[in-house]
Amino acid sequence: MTSNHVVLDCGLPIDERIRRLVEVWTRDNRGREHLLTGKAFFAVYSWHLRHRTDHDIARAEFVAASYDSIGGSDGWDAMLRERANCGTCGDRYRLENIGLCTGCMRYTCYACGAHASCTGETV
Numbered sequence: 001m002t003s004n005h006v007v008l009d010c011g012l013p014i015d016e017r018i019r020r021l022v023e024v025w026t027r028d029n030r031g032r033e034h035l036l037t038g039k040a041f042f043a044v045y046s047w048h049l050r051h052r053t054d055h056d057i058a059r060a061e062f063v064a065a066s067y068d069s070i071g072g073s074d075g076w077d078a079m080l081r082e083r084a085n086c087g088t089c090g091d092r093y094r095l096e097n098i099g100l101c102t103g104c105m106r107y108t109c110y111a112c113g114a115h116a117s118c119t120g121e122t123v
């Protein structure tokens with residue numbers, strides 16, 4: 001199971017998914033193969049920005065290493081210009097204008113809002 005799959009699997013709360021990834025990454029000499037890309041990176045980075053703390057240095061370093069590996073600020077800007085469909089209404093938005101439900105890992109637009117049936121937060 002790759003790191004991306006761990007993030008996209010909805011079986012655990014997202015903070016627990018990230019905690020496990022960071023643990024594996026740390027144990028495996030911080031190998032690049034454990035870093036995140038695509039939708040998994042979008043979800044984790046967005047979540048991390050909301051839950052940044054001074055305590056979890058390993059998590060911050062894992063996110064920063066993934067950020068660098070997707071191309072830093074240029075890569076992030078390019079990602080925000082990609083488009084995705086809202087899982088509820090189907091409308092298409094740039095990633096900068098759509099949220100992602102960390103409970104079911106589907107995109108949700110701001111008109112549709114958070115999923116009432118999901119326990120995860122929308123980032």
Ligand SMILES: [Zn+2]
Pocket residue numbers: 086087088089090091108109110111112113
């Ligand atoms: Zn929608």
Ligand SMILES: [Zn+2]
Pocket residue numbers: 101102103104105106115118
């Ligand atoms: Zn959901």
